Amino acid sequence: MGNFRRVPIGIIGASGYGGVQLVRLISDHPEVELSYLGGESSAGKSFSDIYPHLADVCNLQIETLDPDIIAQHAEIVFLSLPNGLACHLAPQLLDKGCKVIDLSADYRFRDLSIYSSWYGKERQDCKTAATAVYGLPELYRYQITEAQLIGCPGCYPTASLLALSPLLKQGLIVPGTAIIDAKSGTSGGGRQGKINILLAEADNSLGAYCVANHRHTPEIEQICSELAGHEIMVQFVPHLVPMVRGILSTVYASLRDPGLVRDDLITIFRAFYRNSPWVKVCNPGTYPQTKWACGSNLCYIGIEADPRTGRIVVMSAIDNLIKGQAGQALQCMNLMMGWDETLGLPKLGFYP
Amino acid sequence: MGNFRRVPIGIIGASGYGGVQLVRLISDHPEVELSYLGGESSAGKSFSDIYPHLADVCNLQIETLDPDIIAQHAEIVFLSLPNGLACHLAPQLLDKGCKVIDLSADYRFRDLSIYSSWYGKERQDCKTAATAVYGLPELYRYQITEAQLIGCPGCYPTASLLALSPLLKQGLIVPGTAIIDAKSGTSGGGRQGKINILLAEADNSLGAYCVANHRHTPEIEQICSELAGHEIMVQFVPHLVPMVRGILSTVYASLRDPGLVRDDLITIFRAFYRNSPWVKVCNPGTYPQTKWACGSNLCYIGIEADPRTGRIVVMSAIDNLIKGQAGQALQCMNLMMGWDETLGLPKLGFYP
Amino acid sequence: MGNFRRVPIGIIGASGYGGVQLVRLISDHPEVELSYLGGESSAGKSFSDIYPHLADVCNLQIETLDPDIIAQHAEIVFLSLPNGLACHLAPQLLDKGCKVIDLSADYRFRDLSIYSSWYGKERQDCKTAATAVYGLPELYRYQITEAQLIGCPGCYPTASLLALSPLLKQGLIVPGTAIIDAKSGTSGGGRQGKINILLAEADNSLGAYCVANHRHTPEIEQICSELAGHEIMVQFVPHLVPMVRGILSTVYASLRDPGLVRDDLITIFRAFYRNSPWVKVCNPGTYPQTKWACGSNLCYIGIEADPRTGRIVVMSAIDNLIKGQAGQALQCMNLMMGWDETLGLPKLGFYP
Amino acid sequence: MGNFRRVPIGIIGASGYGGVQLVRLISDHPEVELSYLGGESSAGKSFSDIYPHLADVCNLQIETLDPDIIAQHAEIVFLSLPNGLACHLAPQLLDKGCKVIDLSADYRFRDLSIYSSWYGKERQDCKTAATAVYGLPELYRYQITEAQLIGCPGCYPTASLLALSPLLKQGLIVPGTAIIDAKSGTSGGGRQGKINILLAEADNSLGAYCVANHRHTPEIEQICSELAGHEIMVQFVPHLVPMVRGILSTVYASLRDPGLVRDDLITIFRAFYRNSPWVKVCNPGTYPQTKWACGSNLCYIGIEADPRTGRIVVMSAIDNLIKGQAGQALQCMNLMMGWDETLGLPKLGFYP
Structure with missing residues (x-):
């Protein structure tokens, strides 16, 4: 070498x-x-x-x-x-x-x-x-390049913001209608001996927690507001799922223009993430599974429009410990050092 | 005897x-x-x-x-x-x-x-x-008593309607704002050799399916509309969770009167289910885990109000194969036969 | 009443x-x-x-x-x-x-x-x-009836002794050849915040622990020796399995008489447990799943003979927290009080 | 390039x-x-x-x-x-x-x-x-180099033979005493819609199958016999474990020389695998978890000697789909092509 x-x-x-x-x-x-x-x-x-x-x-x-x-x-x-x-x-x-x-x-x-x-x-x-620069490269790529100090996003905000950003940036949804129903594996609770994340307690069970008062709420709202250009409030409810890794955020919002169809929305998302190698927007009718993302730095996004209700449903899946944490931190490092954004990061996990 | x-x-x-x-x-x-x-x-x-x-x-x-x-x-x-x-x-x-x-x-x-x-x-x-009578005893107890033919509810509608009914019956929410993010264990897919519910595929993964077009949607809307006295449309998105049994429905809706606080809402739910022995409304700040309901005919309901957004969040947990299916069928049978509604049904599973 | x-x-x-x-x-x-x-x-x-x-x-x-x-x-x-x-x-x-x-x-x-x-x-x-009387009713039923103090067996000894007892009591196996490969769900580790039984650590993994020095070894040997009428040493290796409840003990031993076939052995086991309502000996070719026993006080035993090697393989499945712990304690209580051994105990869990 | x-x-x-x-x-x-x-x-x-x-x-x-x-x-x-x-x-x-x-x-x-x-x-x-050459590089490295046709080992034989080979090659154990209690994740059953590997059936359960007649038995015995220089019979019992990937083989055998202690045996294993980059022999007192191996081509081996019984217990952990299948196939390819044995293969999964 x-x-x-x-x-x-x-x-x-x-x-x-x-x-x-x-x-x-x-x-x-x-x-x-x-x-x-x-x-x-x-x-x-x-x-x-x-x-x-x-x-x-x-x-x-x-x-x-x-x-x-x-x-x-x-x-x-x-x-x-x-x-x-x-x-x-x-x-x-x-x-x-x-x-x-x-x-x-x-x-x-x-x-x-x-x-x-x-x-x-x-x-x-x-x-x-x-x-400090907020370390979500898909939104703040240029600023990260120049930064000495990065505050990396939380795992839920990463998944949630990647699902919401194109909608807010382009003013496609009615402000205040965004609801984020987020689901996480238990590794998000850290390597601590807490009763509620014991296998015996958490396996074969499912529940919400910190309903309407999780600390990731203001973090999501800060970035959403910046994207929208005005104050945005979101409804954020996290759930603990009996699995080790992975987050799925299911995001609901009312479209300003109910005439927008799924294919339009997919086109808009793909354009928004054109230069973002770690975001994959699924084909029409395909919805992401968290397992697809596990072991990689990828975020998979699936999109559905419901013409009956005038809502969009966006599903984003990440590995909470990679794109939701350490992988994203290295992605930021790559940008800070002038290296390729994908350098040295895992492009794919194993399936199943 | x-x-x-x-x-x-x-x-x-x-x-x-x-x-x-x-x-x-x-x-x-x-x-x-x-x-x-x-x-x-x-x-x-x-x-x-x-x-x-x-x-x-x-x-x-x-x-x-x-x-x-x-x-x-x-x-x-x-x-x-x-x-x-x-x-x-x-x-x-x-x-x-x-x-x-x-x-x-x-x-x-x-x-x-x-x-x-x-x-x-x-x-x-x-x-x-x-x-035929719709076999949800908490709503149609009297009609079931008189019926010869019962159409038992689907598992998702059972959990979702028990969460929504008090709100709709009393006109507490803004019509059209109800969103049901539902999560089910894989036994809901039946005892059939389907690839997507193999342990190897479904374990340690999570995803939505039938987004905006699941067949339980019109069933939920039919009953909601009847309760409200006018046509109601709901957003219903089911998810497959890596566990055997259990459904959690997380229901979001905007309150007509944003001044209603959590304790008021809990009081209203408890009054609504006063004569329903199989529904347990949790104390303030307690949210149900699906494991609590598994192995029993119970439905646990947790309630949170978000004063910031003016929304109510209702979480309902059932065993999809008991209260969501066979247990409820026996509950209907008890009523049809003039027996006590709880006769012979499991009041409690084992924990953990 | x-x-x-x-x-x-x-x-x-x-x-x-x-x-x-x-x-x-x-x-x-x-x-x-x-x-x-x-x-x-x-x-x-x-x-x-x-x-x-x-x-x-x-x-x-x-x-x-x-x-x-x-x-x-x-x-x-x-x-x-x-x-x-x-x-x-x-x-x-x-x-x-x-x-x-x-x-x-x-x-x-x-x-x-x-x-x-x-x-x-x-x-x-x-x-x-x-x-004190050792609280395994299938072996010490009469003594338990007379006792004021019961020392209930450990979960592993319960499963292991029910698999081994008929063999030792009747001198069917070569002393010293018994090997117990035991597998337990993580609830056996108790409701304590220990890192190794976190869902994130224990799920989707499997390993042995306390190899050749687990504390249940002398307990098993004490009872085996009593049954055999002479000192018996067993090889006992426990494993932690990614599930909540259940123990499977797979027991290997060399038959004294390699001419004994599976059906003979099943007959011998059924005779041994004739008066034991909580033990079910499976039909030929059927091997127990721990899930069968979960939620009940039952022990399922499956038996295979290998004519090639002259060994018997016995598999016993219990719910570690019921027959392996609290259910067995109540079974002892029933005997101490002169009640039917099965009184008030769960005869069957839910499947799946 | x-x-x-x-x-x-x-x-x-x-x-x-x-x-x-x-x-x-x-x-x-x-x-x-x-x-x-x-x-x-x-x-x-x-x-x-x-x-x-x-x-x-x-x-x-x-x-x-x-x-x-x-x-x-x-x-x-x-x-x-x-x-x-x-x-x-x-x-x-x-x-x-x-x-x-x-x-x-x-x-x-x-x-x-x-x-x-x-x-x-x-x-x-x-x-x-x-x-055809049997594609277990740790035993047949040279022959693979020369071969045009490789028969890759089964997943259970890979784990079992890596645990047994040093013992048989060096005549350390009493012939006929080897017992392999093997445990596999359900992906070993393939991507087929079979009822017994549905999540609803296999999760939170555990059982043996093909007791004393699994097809991997003759495959293991063929290689064992070749290593020992005479016919060897093994007792092989596989179990299905509620996890996606991974095999643990727990191997029991009586030592010819009961004076051999654990550290001696670890030294012998390390010498045997000196040139095998994909085998890791654990330090004294450390036993492998299948999760360590998942997502990599590694085999982790833990060793314990029991001076009370004169037995050795060897535990080997692999990813059944990588070292137990596709990774090993590529390892063989590397050797056939004259490339480094480790070329392009995953050295490490993610934890937890």
Whole structure:
């Protein structure tokens, strides 16, 4: 390969599901190498203590969090910590010249008062936050290219916004009619010993949670409003589904022009995502299965129009841990580094 | 028990999931006994060839379909056949004095032209159909008591109508805003060797199907319209969930009076179902899990109001094969026979 | 029902899966009523805080553990606590006249030094322990009838011993050749937030654990040795299977007389279990599925002989939380009280 | 990439799970390209009719089977047909100069009379069959390099033989004591609409099948005997597990020298597989989970010795559709073509 230097990468919060996806994805990426793992509860352990089958991929030790040492080892730092921690670490890492890609909610909000009211934490890093770019490349590709700090979207917002954006950007739906019925596998709950995501509890069952008050609501509304050019309110209800990975968002909205038929809408979506290699708009009559997306960075979108009711139904399927989390973070990294958006990312899972 | 006579029961279509639930439920019912099994593809087999573990419960042979012989053996006949067959059999059985409880779509529609356009079959039995009662006891308890012929609701309509009825009956929602996002376990697809409900295909995946054109739509709309007193159109989208049993219907609608709060709505639902022992309205903040209902004839209903959007969200959970099918059929039988509505039906499954 | 008094029951350790099965089973039992719930970590909570859908079945508060108060409220006490706690509580409850049925390992061992070496706890209650009867009714029916203290078997030993007993009792197999490959659903791990039984980790995966050193090994060997009349060693390897409930034990052993054919062996098993209503020996060529047993107190046993290798293969399937735990405890209670062994216990689950 | 020519590949039997894995794997392989799809029941369809989400990967039409046309389009042909068909097609394809890699049972047996007695089909292609090499590279690497025709192992034999080979080759176990308790996900049953592998039937259940008479038994015994240098008989019992992919074989055998401890055995296994990049022998005390292997061509092997019983327990985990089927076929192709054994094959799945 010649005298080629891989860019050194640090992952902070390596033991969770976001961390293990990042480790796995980086191991396949041709331009970077993993050089540092940090963590809080897992500090002092070896990565392979936690994931024994990955011993050959990564035998790094998980270090305690010291910004100086992180910056010595890594040019790009992924923060995969619980909400409310990245905002303390990111300013220091940026100061030391690192590019920072945060997977938590800390840098997703333009208006920090919204963050504070939904996440219950005051923020001191307003200047830093003002430089953050929302890491949804299909909408903010150019801004990501220029950014030093990325606030990666939540898993539900990723699926939901990819389904809604063409409609809002082009003013195709009646404001305020958008309803998002979202369904997620239980890995979205993280690698934590919580009773409700035990197999014994969650398997062969299904239920809604955080009805009308999930924290991803203001995040979705912020971007929807920006796209529409005015305040948009959405109805968002998440459900826990007995499966490991995957999100399906079923989005309902009333069309402004009920004369629009399915094929028109598919054409509009395909045009909107013309330059987005990770979005696949299905053929008429085909609706996405979450399994199609699992193990890849793809988002599959299916579209139906109901002439009886004048509504559009958009279904979007992603792997919540890849396009909904770590894969999208690497997609952002690719753009920040001037690389091809698809570089090193999984194009396809295995079926079935 | 004295010189007590159990009422003899016939099941036609015994080999499918509806049939095996009926066999199982009847084995626990104190007033009836199974006396006849009939079938088409399974005729000639013993029931225990198909379900070996049930040999002690039922060792009847499955007979070919002869109305004379059925009527000799059974006073009450459950028809659990594919759509379009009951309408040939029911008139003959009624003539011979049997009470008939049909689990197919054949006797669910007051207007047979709707049936014909959605199910692709012309009907000659208009007179018979006109005597049929829609077998949802929570809405048509009195009529069921008087009926000789019941058209039992589909599984999705059962869950959806129990969620919508109090709202429509009392005019609480804006007509035309009702959206039903329904999710079902794969047993709803029946005991047929179809690729899409193989474990390998359906497990760890999720998708919508029959978007905006599922046959349960006109059935739901018929009853909704009757409750509202005018034509109601609903948006109905079903999804296949990787679990065996259970349906969750998440119903969205705009409140006419956005001042109604959650507790008011819960009070209204509880009043509506005051005399319905099989419906449980959850406490504020509690949302039903399908697992709660599995193995019982219960429907759990959870209610949330969203003051931001002025919408109500109602979630209803049932076991699709019991309250959504065979249990409800027995509930109808209890009413037709003048027995207590809960007699012999399972009040509770096992958890987890 | 006349002036009939139900026997008051106490459950200590009500919040776990053993406890919730007991609550559910007792609610269906015609001769007893639940009068007391006790717990440690859950003390102070209402039972319906933990299991909201069971509010109508049980609205008792969970009390702290005070033997005096327990004995005032309950004549029969089920202890469903972590290992090592019952041995402190049982002696006091017996002194106060309660019958005690313990679901932990504390009273399963005739030789307490074996208990101490496998469970790491010294014991002071030797006299009490000497009065305990091993609660496997199919083997110790008569002794259970006379007992005040029952040590209920573990879930794996129940399935494994029911498969092995006829062979050992009649000396049909070569000692030392018995291998038990056992597979369990994850509810066997209890209602605890452990990472390895999260749905995200355990679903779509399978592995062995505690290979050659699981604590159920000495328990199985104790009873096997007693049946054989000499020391028996077994190879026991448990596996975690991605399902909620159910255990399958596949037992391999070399026949002393390789001339014994499958039908002979089935005849021998059926004779052995002639008076055991909860054991069903399958017809030739039929092998049990765990789903058959789930939701019931049944054990299904399938038998195959391999003339090529001279081995017998016995497969036994139970619901780990019913016949493997709480149902068996009630079966013991029935015997202790002189009631029919099957009284009030579930004879059949729902299929599929 | 220069003026580089990819080797054209044909897949016969493209619509099944073997076929879709081959299509997917070939899309990632740097030296080959898919040029032909053939099938029987699926002939005439486009591949993307069957797998819509793979339309971008493969838009070939599935052709009827004509050896001349196949040989015009492909240099290497994978046969992924039901048993008993490859033996008609392979001789013609070999004659026309193709390399043939068969995934069915047709070319796995050195002694065709064994094939005929277990598969119920007489064979005319003895000469061709005599040239076939058993496609387990870890045992027959050199012979595969030289072969024109490969009979790829079954999924169970792959897992079982990788667990047993070091023991047999080195005479470490007592002949005749080997017992294989194997567990498979339901995708092993193929993409066929069979009732027993419906999600509704197979989920949350577990059972053995083909006890003591599964067709993989003689295949395992053939290779075991060859390794041992004398006839070996094994006890093989497969189980169906409620998961999509993955096989775990738990292998029990009595050690000739009971003094051998676990660490010795791990050392012996590691030496045996020193040059086998796709086999990973776990550290002491670590047992493989099938999920570790899923989505990769790896086989993970865990080893335990039980000093009490003198037995070894070996657990091997593979992805039944990759290392157990299509991945292994490509591994053979790599060897036949003189490429690196790991070329283009997936080294790691995603977790969890």
